[in-house]
Amino acid sequence: MDKVLVKGNYAIAQAALNAGLECYFGYPITPQTEIGEYLSDEMYKRGLGYVCAESELAAINMVLGAASTGAKAMTTSSSCAVSLMQEALSYACSDEVPIVLVNVMRAGPGLGYIYPAQGDYNQAVKGGGNGDYKLIVLAPSTVQECIDYTYKAFYLAHKYRNPTMLLADGLLGQMMEPAVFGEYPYPEIDNSSWALTGAKGRDGRAIFSVATAEDTQNQHIYNLFAKFKTIEENETEWEEFNTEDADILLVAFGSMTRNIKAAMTELRKQGLKVGILRPVTLSPFPSKRIHELAAKVDNVIVVEMNMGQMVNDVKLAVEGQAKVDLVHRPVGQWLSVEEITQAVKNVLEKSYASV
Amino acid sequence: MQVFKIPESIKKGSKFTFCPGCDHGIIVRILAELIDELELKEKTICATSIGCSVFLYDFLNIDCIESPHGRAMAEATGVKRARPDKFVFTYQGDGDFASIGLAESMHGALRGEKITGICINNTTYGMTGGQMGPTTLLGQKTTTSPMGRFTGTYGYPIKVAEQIALCDGTAFSARVAVDTVAHINQAKKILKKAFEIQLKGLGYSFVEFLATCPTNWKMTPDEAHERVRNEMMNVYPLGVYKDITVEDK
Numbered sequence: 001m002d003k004v005l006v007k008g009n010y011a012i013a014q015a016a017l018n019a020g021l022e023c024y025f026g027y028p029i030t031p032q033t034e035i036g037e038y039l040s041d042e043m044y045k046r047g048l049g050y051v052c053a054e055s056e057l058a059a060i061n062m063v064l065g066a067a068s069t070g071a072k073a074m075t076t077s078s079s080c081a082v083s084l085m086q087e088a089l090s091y092a093c094s095d096e097v098p099i100v101l102v103n104v105m106r107a108g109p110g111l112g113y114i115y116p117a118q119g120d121y122n123q124a125v126k127g128g129g130n131g132d133y134k135l136i137v138l139a140p141s142t143v144q145e146c147i148d149y150t151y152k153a154f155y156l157a158h159k160y161r162n163p164t165m166l167l168a169d170g171l172l173g174q175m176m177e178p179a180v181f182g183e184y185p186y187p188e189i190d191n192s193s194w195a196l197t198g199a200k201g202r203d204g205r206a207i208f209s210v211a212t213a214e215d216t217q218n219q220h221i222y223n224l225f226a227k228f229k230t231i232e233e234n235e236t237e238w239e240e241f242n243t244e245d246a247d248i249l250l251v252a253f254g255s256m257t258r259n260i261k262a263a264m265t266e267l268r269k270q271g272l273k274v275g276i277l278r279p280v281t282l283s284p285f286p287s288k289r290i291h292e293l294a295a296k297v298d299n300v301i302v303v304e305m306n307m308g309q310m311v312n313d314v315k316l317a318v319e320g321q322a323k324v325d326l327v328h329r330p331v332g333q334w335l336s337v338e339e340i341t342q343a344v345k346n347v348l349e350k351s352y353a354s355v
Numbered sequence: 356m357q358v359f360k361i362p363e364s365i366k367k368g369s370k371f372t373f374c375p376g377c378d379h380g381i382i383v384r385i386l387a388e389l390i391d392e393l394e395l396k397e398k399t400i401c402a403t404s405i406g407c408s409v410f411l412y413d414f415l416n417i418d419c420i421e422s423p424h425g426r427a428m429a430e431a432t433g434v435k436r437a438r439p440d441k442f443v444f445t446y447q448g449d450g451d452f453a454s455i456g457l458a459e460s461m462h463g464a465l466r467g468e469k470i471t472g473i474c475i476n477n478t479t480y481g482m483t484g485g486q487m488g489p490t491t492l493l494g495q496k497t498t499t500s501p502m503g504r505f506t507g508t509y510g511y512p513i514k515v516a517e518q519i520a521l522c523d524g525t526a527f528s529a530r531v532a533v534d535t536v537a538h539i540n541q542a543k544k545i546l547k548k549a550f551e552i553q554l555k556g557l558g559y560s561f562v563e564f565l566a567t568c569p570t571n572w573k574m575t576p577d578e579a580h581e582r583v584r585n586e587m588m589n590v591y592p593l594g595v596y597k598d599i600t601v602e603d604k
Contacts, residue, residue, distance in 0.1 A: 199417050204396075206418070
């Protein structure tokens with residue numbers, strides 16, 4: 001398998017093709033536009049479905065339509081435009097339609113700008129639309145992981161019939177790194193029991209979310225959350241470094257993971273016992289493991305590029321067993337190794353640090 | 356001799372839940388008869404919509420996807436692009452098609468999606484209790500235009516079949532009514548033509564049905580059909596506004 005130098009956005013696009021993408025619908029927005037550009041050519045050459053949609057509303061609903069037939073379908077977008085897709089995500093969760101959405105985050109709120117940021121954490125993991133539901137959310141930290149977790153997003157979406165989001169950011173989308181594509185490593189999922197294929201040899205089937213009876217609606221939501229419990233048990237994924245002897249646990253996701261790894265190395269050189277837990281699945285969140293580790297450390301320090309979003313989930317997982325602090329900046333230059341190192345030392349001296 | 360038969364494509368034992376005098380029931384029956392006659396049941400996927408049309412899949416024994424409000428054309432596009440061999444239609448009210456969903460409706464037509472669009476125009480939002488919609492006639496009183504729709508505040512009604520006919524990707528656009536037996540028979544012929552145009556892959560085909568809403572119009576079924584004839588048809592004339600199979604001759 002050849003190692004190639006590839007930009008994150010192209011890596012996601014090619015990985016989706018390798019995963020068996022049948023339909024792509026998208027609308028341009030920086031910093032993810034290369035995905036739609038790349039696929040316009042590749043999908044056409046392969047005779048697959050591609051539409052330059054009139055809006056993000058249309059794009060995500062086209063994905064919902066295509067995926068309702070069992071097809072592997074995807075759209076990609078960024079932050080403020082992902083906001084436009086929340087209604088359809090809520091429908092797709094309730095409908096149990098396996099759609100794949102990539103959010104290459106930019107800064108916000110509002111139009112914000114194209115600086116890399118991690119401000120969409122809450123929207124992604126808390127359900128940005130109406131009602132009780134959860135997406136599966138995967139957060140890559142390297143271009144290689146953009147490939148690996150694009151593969152996994154298609155697999156999990158179809159295995160659990162649950163919308164799945166790849167939550168990347170502008171840094172990953174625009175950066176080139178060496179990576180290996182390999183082949184799509186997951187089995188194909190049989191969708192014949194639910195997909196809309198035309199009522200041949202059977203009665204018509206409908207995919208819908210409306211429930212006029214209170215009991216039906218209640219039971220449907222309980223069923224969705226029972227499914228999500230299974231997803232949590234089977235699919236929660238995280239990375240850990242040096243947690244065996246750690247007094248201080250750093251927690252970060254996505255691109256921010258890169259610099260906390262370097263900061264950990266630096267702080268260890270300076271004699272501080274620092275370990276790392278990096279959630280890969282933001283939803284389901286590795287709360288259990290964080291809870292276990294919190295019992296063994298004095299400090300948990302969350303490093304993220306927003307005003308403090310994941311830190312709240314970490315606090316819920318820690319349940320007061322250790323002191324939890326936040327090191328952060330809302331947008332702009334990723335927190336550097338030096339800034340993180342200094343901020344950690346400040347935290348240990350004071351109770352709170354904001355870089 | 357059997358004089359009445361429920362179409363095969365109507366779900367066994369299903370009872371229409373539409374209000375008395377509402378034209379949805381007639382239109383759903385026409386749809387079901389055509390699905391039977393053209394043997395489309397096994398290849399049909401319908402994108403339903405939000406409003407009184409939402410429960411279509413309770414009545415039709417075909418595959419259906421429920422679309423968020425206004426997005427039926429987007430859902431249908433996704434279905435058709437994923438499965439080009441399927442027969443795909445949308446079933447929407449005028450608010451769904453021409454207000455909240457206007458962008459999707461127009462762009463689907465402009466792309467020439469090989470889909471059939473069906474829009475039920477009853478000049479009001481029926482499900483929510485009779486508010487002003489995009490097709491509400493000038494002077495018409497609704498719960499949100501209590502003094503009657505006047506242009507200074509409310510602007511003008513949209514002529515959907517004419518607008519869709521202007522899109523270059525549209526192969527067929529027509530407006531029909533179901534207020535009389537003659538009109539019902541004509542409507543069925545026209546909808547059949549629209550279906551056949553999709554089956555031939557000629558482009559987007561569209562049929563607007565003028566329909567009653569006796570409950571929200573506060574009329575008897577007869578009065579409501581009188582209104583369709585005397586008021587609606589003046590603003591929304593029946594006819595075929597585009598048919599590329601004729602223009603080509």
